[in-house]
Structure formats: structure tokens, C-alpha cells
Amino acid sequence: MSTCSWAQTVNFHFKHLSAVDGLSNSSVIAMEQDKLGQMWIGTRNGLNKYNGTRFDVFKNEPSDSTTLSNSDILSIKEDSDGYIWVGTYNGLNRYDPVKNKFKRYYQTKSPNSLCNNVVICIKEMDNGEVWLGTANGISVYDKAKEAFRNIPYVEGNISSLPYKNVQRIFVDSNKDVWIGTSRGLAKLIGRNGDRFEFEQFKWENDSQDLFIQDIIETMPNTLGLATKYNGYILFDTDQKNSKHQSILEYPILLMSGYYNVPMMAPFGWAQPMA
Structure with missing residues (x-):
């Protein structure tokens, strides 16, 4: 028989980072820490990279296709190749830290495109595939083929997803x-x-x-x-x-x-x- 009790009260100390420190927006939706220890912070108005001392802010610039597809961030994930994947309310983005540029992915009429432009969550699998949960099913990105295969929600089919909105x-x-x-x-x-x-x-x-x-x-x-x-x-x-x-x-x-x-x-x- 074993018992356990609280021996002491632990006090936690927080450092508050806000717009005063350079954060682009106070509504933080997603976070990811990369291999270098940098924090990527997704907000309702911009993606922020924080190195411990300062913020670099990335936003959509309509005239520049190498910027974010949208500034309203939903999800962030670094993959095994060092790319930063960013899901937004309007498209998926892959950030190349060497080139300092984004590549955009959208839903198009092609069956090999993203299944929906609202990208809620991102997960890299052991085989290197990048799975993307969207507002209308799952897209699986094949890096070698640079193409998506999609997993839809089929109403009434108990072998499909329970619903289209994948969180x-x-x-x-x-x-x-x-x-x-x-x-x-x-x-x-x-x-x-x-x-x-x-x-x-x-x-x-x-x-x-x-x-x-x-x-x-x-x-x-x-x-x-x-x-x-x-x-x-x-x-x-x-x-x-x-x-x-x-x-x-x-x-x-x-x-x-x-x-x-x-x-x-x-x-x-x-x-x-x-």
C-alpha cells in the first residue's frame, strides 16, 4: 500500500509576451517549437517566429506569392526535413527557412489538390507523409509525388470518417x-x-x-x-x-x-x- 501527498506548493513564474514585445496579435491559436528551439506562434493576424529575444512576423502580402496564403493561422508543424507547414483559413503553406519563402497549396479542381482550404491540424507520419485535417476531410501529402490523396467523409458509411470537420x-x-x-x-x-x-x-x-x-x-x-x-x-x-x-x-x-x-x-x- 502506498500513499502520496503534496509536500510543498510549487510557484510557477510566467513571462507575458504581447504586442508591446512584437507579437503580431494577442489571439494565439497555434504554437510549434522547431529543431533550433525557436517558437512559431500562429495568431489571428500573422505568423510569428520568436528566438527568445525578438519576433519576426510573417503575413499575407497579396502582391507576393511567396508569402503566406492567409494571415489567420490555424495550425503549425515542422516536418523531418525542416520545413514549417502552416494551415490557415485560406490555404496551406510550406515555409523554407533557407530561402525564407512560402509555397502555397490550395484546393483546385484537380483530384490531387488539397481537399479544403481551411487547414485545422497537421501531422507528419513516420513514412514522411503529411496528413492535414481540414473542414472537409483529410488530405495526405506525398512529398515524392508532390501531390495529395484525399480521405473524404461519406455520410452513412460507418467505415469512413465520423464527420468532415477534422480537428x-x-x-x-x-x-x-x-x-x-x-x-x-x-x-x-x-x-x-x-x-x-x-x-x-x-x-x-x-x-x-x-x-x-x-x-x-x-x-x-x-x-x-x-x-x-x-x-x-x-x-x-x-x-x-x-x-x-x-x-x-x-x-x-x-x-x-x-x-x-x-x-x-x-x-x-x-x-x-x-
Whole structure:
């Protein structure tokens, strides 16, 4: 039998960075730290690179196609080649730090283009593919072919995405791919060329959407789901059920590396679609 208690109160000190320091906008939507330790901060009006002492600001300049496609930033991700991918409300961008230029990607009539111009999240896979969650499905960018293959939401098809609005793409320690949407969770269970098969998980109460905004792995075979309407949910990937967790009521002891996450009585279950 073991017990644990708080030995002391830890005081955290924050440094506030604002427009006075050079930040382009006070509404921060996305962040990423690159291999050099620089912070990339996406705001509602510009992309900021912060090196610890000053900001460099990148914005859309309509007359210059090597600038951002849009200044309203939604997502940022550095890939294994050192490029910075930036999703906006109007197009995807790849920043080349050597050339100091952006390459833009838009949805066009081509089947090999981006599936939607609203790019909500970005994830690079182990094979080098860049997966992009958009407001209308997922685009998978093949670096070698410099082309996209798209994963649509198909209404009524339980092997497709739960919904078109993709908020998060996450890979767990078992290399399983999880997709969080505004109407449920999905796990990639099969892939054959351009065909992708998913298992869907939705909130038992169909009148309330399971709007997933973020996904983490709290421990092996357990996902933490940040939702818009249902709080924080712990999802057991083995048993395929979930329990509502009040993180305000139970502390998680991270300082010592020990996770203490007691379960509450079930608030609701996320059931696989039959």
C-alpha cells in the first residue's frame, strides 16, 4: 500500500509576451517549437517566429506569392526535413527557412489538390507523409509525388470518417492513427492504396456531438480526449469505452512522473458504430 501527498506548493513564474514585445496579435491559436528551439506562434493576424529575444512576423502580402496564403493561422508543424507547414483559413503553406519563402497549396479542381482550404491540424507520419485535417476531410501529402490523396467523409458509411470537420490527427505509442472530429472519434484500421478504412466511435447520446478538440496518450492504451461539450474524457483503447473525468477534482501528479488518475463513475460511453 502506498500513499502520496503534496509536500510543498510549487510557484510557477510566467513571462507575458504581447504586442508591446512584437507579437503580431494577442489571439494565439497555434504554437510549434522547431529543431533550433525557436517558437512559431500562429495568431489571428500573422505568423510569428520568436528566438527568445525578438519576433519576426510573417503575413499575407497579396502582391507576393511567396508569402503566406492567409494571415489567420490555424495550425503549425515542422516536418523531418525542416520545413514549417502552416494551415490557415485560406490555404496551406510550406515555409523554407533557407530561402525564407512560402509555397502555397490550395484546393483546385484537380483530384490531387488539397481537399479544403481551411487547414485545422497537421501531422507528419513516420513514412514522411503529411496528413492535414481540414473542414472537409483529410488530405495526405506525398512529398515524392508532390501531390495529395484525399480521405473524404461519406455520410452513412460507418467505415469512413465520423464527420468532415477534422480537428486532430494523433498517433499513439502502438502506432495506431486516431482522428478527432467535431462529431466523433475514429481509428484507422485499414489502408489499401487510396482506400482508408476507419472504425468510428460516437457519443452514446446522439443528440449531443462528441466534439473532439485535442487528443493525448495519458498512459499505454488510454487516450485523453479534450472535448468542446463533454469535458475531459479518458478512452480505453483496449476495451473501447470511455469515462468522463473531472480534472479539477483529481490532481494528476506529473512532477514526480507518477500518474494518479482515479476514475469517476461513468458519465457516458463512447460506443463503436455497429
